[in-house]
Amino acid sequence: MGTLAGVALLFSLMALAFSLAVARRVTVVLKHIQEKDIPKRQNAVEIGSVLPTSDLVGSDGRRIRDGKEGPFIVAFLSVECSGCRAQAAELKKGVISVPGPRLVSVVLGEGEAADSFAREVASFSDVVSVGHGSKLVSDVGVTVWPSFVLCDEAGEVLWSTGRADELSSQEFSAPFKELIRP
The missing domain is CATH 3.40.30.10 (Glutaredoxin)
Known part of the structure; x- marks a missing residue:
């Protein structure tokens, strides 16, 4: 039973490490987007252009x-x-x-x-x-x-x-x- 519990604990720790790595990556990507000030939506037609x-x-x-x-x-x-x-x-x-x-x-x-x-x-x-x-x-x-x-x-x-x-x-x-x- 001890070996099985050890394997389960190992898998749990690996899953936790993977979750933390994904969360960290998302945080880095979001920070990059905010720093670049990327607009929420792309304008369909350029602002300032003139429609005849x-x-x-x-x-x-x-x-x-x-x-x-x-x-x-x-x-x-x-x-x-x-x-x-x-x-x-x-x-x-x-x-x-x-x-x-x-x-x-x-x-x-x-x-x-x-x-x-x-x-x-x-x-x-x-x-x-x-x-x-x-x-x-x-x-x-x-x-x-x-x-x-x-x-x-x-x-x-x-x-x-x-x-x-x-x-x-x-x-x-x-x-x-x-x-x-x-």
């Missing part, structure tokens, strides 16, 4: 933004992006908490699938349909699909994310409500 509001033209040919409506949100959605469709419900929920018609959805794609997706999104936002190679998308520098950006009235990107659920977060809603205050 003159390029925001609906399918009926009318300009959607004329620079007088104040700050607005632009959602960059692609028909080929499964995450874009999946986040449409979150987008709609986030927009409900935002007063006024302040959402523009730029839908990338062609054909019936793009038209169908644009009609779906049009139930809660203005829609700009663009094809592949869109100058608007390349000028803004969209690298993440979907992307959601907050722009001031001149089109400067003030905040961006790749997640629609962040539109209803305090981090987003407080600055947005501050911008639209009369």
Whole structure:
């Protein structure tokens, strides 16, 4: 019985040593991340870039933004992006908490699938349909699909994310409500 107890004690000590080594490694990695001041999230579109509001033209040919409506949100959605469709419900929920018609959805794609997706999104936002190679998308520098950006009235990107659920977060809603205050 003594040998068996000794083996069990040895395994217990090895497990404890392994657990302490893992905990130490996690502590070192977290300290490194904090010292490097790595951001919590990557911006979907570079902050400070300017969205050319003159390029925001609906399918009926009318300009959607004329620079007088104040700050607005632009959602960059692609028909080929499964995450874009999946986040449409979150987008709609986030927009409900935002007063006024302040959402523009730029839908990338062609054909019936793009038209169908644009009609779906049009139930809660203005829609700009663009094809592949869109100058608007390349000028803004969209690298993440979907992307959601907050722009001031001149089109400067003030905040961006790749997640629609962040539109209803305090981090987003407080600055947005501050911008639209009369």
